[in-house]
Amino acid sequence: MADTGWPGCAKSLKGVILDLCGVLYDSGDGDGVAIPGSIEAVKRLKESDLQLRFCTNETQATREKFVAKLQRLGFDISVAEVFPPAPAAIAVLKERGLRPHLLVHEGLLPEFDAVDKTNPNCVIIGDAAENFSYQNLNEAFRVLIGLERPVLFSLGQGRYYKETDGLKLDVGVYMKALEYACDLKAEVIGKPSPTFFQSVLGDMGLKPNEVWKTSGIFMHNDLSGLQEMPSDERHPTVTADATVDNLAQAVDVILGQRGRGA
Amino acid sequence: MADTGWPGCAKSLKGVILDLCGVLYDSGDGDGVAIPGSIEAVKRLKESDLQLRFCTNETQATREKFVAKLQRLGFDISVAEVFPPAPAAIAVLKERGLRPHLLVHEGLLPEFDAVDKTNPNCVIIGDAAENFSYQNLNEAFRVLIGLERPVLFSLGQGRYYKETDGLKLDVGVYMKALEYACDLKAEVIGKPSPTFFQSVLGDMGLKPNEVWKTSGIFMHNDLSGLQEMPSDERHPTVTADATVDNLAQAVDVILGQRGRGA
Incomplete structure (x- = not known):
């Protein structure tokens, strides 16, 4: 793939946010399987001057267990770099003084160990x-x-997988x-909630136009920049910056452009 | 309750459609309990020249088992007078050549015994x-x-009971x-689908303006005529003809007006 069509803004990038499932690995039996070239692509991004974070809607395991799986697949990724919905939800609970009733996978329960769940009000x-x-x-x-003002949080809004x-x-x-x-x-x-992406940007200390993020999975050959916060990843007005087949190609393009600019 | 406010059309009525749960009986342990005066009210309607049918969204039992319960409660009601959603659904299947995959209460399954369920297309x-x-x-x-043109039938659309x-x-x-x-x-x-009510009217051979029907349960003191087919029983533009506390009072008013007119 040529880099024609790729935005000229690669040189001004300061960070990258990557989806996990479908971008770094495909799920399947056991841990699933790393997508060819993705382990090396993550390594190259880490060696660059770009900040790197990972976004996931994984809610069947704690962040620790989930990251351990990624490490077994061969990825150099740490817990602090990965943003699933549960920790974001816990931050919201704290901020608003809410005590949850949980309807989640048992694998996720330990994430809420320290959260007050007595007399739930959400x-x-x-x-x-x-x-x-x-x-x-x-x-549930x-x-x-039974609540005077019922509050329901959903960790994602996917239809099926x-x-x-x-x-x-x-x-x-x-x-x-x-x-x-x-x-x-x-x-x-969780994805694609704008406030969820905002919390990742906040952690990076970056603005939306300084970050490149993958949008959904490469199956759709769909890569979007973060020029605007999409409310739905399939939103018809959000168009892809460029089309590549996998993360390795995308990293080639980004780092190549930055290299030429240096 | 005085009969002021009751429509003058009682004299021209030819039929009555009654809800069951909440109008004739309250559900509860076992068969539930007949609402005071309702057994006698049904008897009086049957002795009049009015046609009588019963509508229900009951889908946890066959029509036979459901009617047997009503009879145990003391009501003089036969299977042919009761209209639940399942037989209406079977008529639709036949008409459109559809073979269902069923996700229903096991008590309802015998109702579909004679229905072809191989290679389902709805x-x-x-x-x-x-x-x-x-x-x-x-x-489900x-x-x-997996269907090219997926068709989903729902026997009712209630939120909870x-x-x-x-x-x-x-x-x-x-x-x-x-x-x-x-x-x-x-x-x-099922209720409140207009086509469902239409099938009951068809069975009676009557027009909407010839029939009086209960709307929902008396708990809401809400009785509506069938001047129009409401698409939602809580539709704000459908107003009650009169307010009574129970079926016995309603039958008093209707038969009283007809008696005076005779």
């Missing part, structure tokens, strides 16, 4: 998978309907279910 | 309660997402979940 749902039983959803509903044994319903489906049951609008924490 | 959901497991909802989703042990999520919540997952709009079969 509900948090994540990708709970099998935990989305009728009884558990009904319990009863907590919400693919696993080796087929398609699986994602958290967004149950978010819509509870929204209808309680006649309310959930607050989404 | 999905029907009812108030499946505990059967709304993650696995079962995911299975996979059927829908009350049982003795508390509030329970109703079928509408899971309808919204699948609508979001598959990016489609479900077809509702």
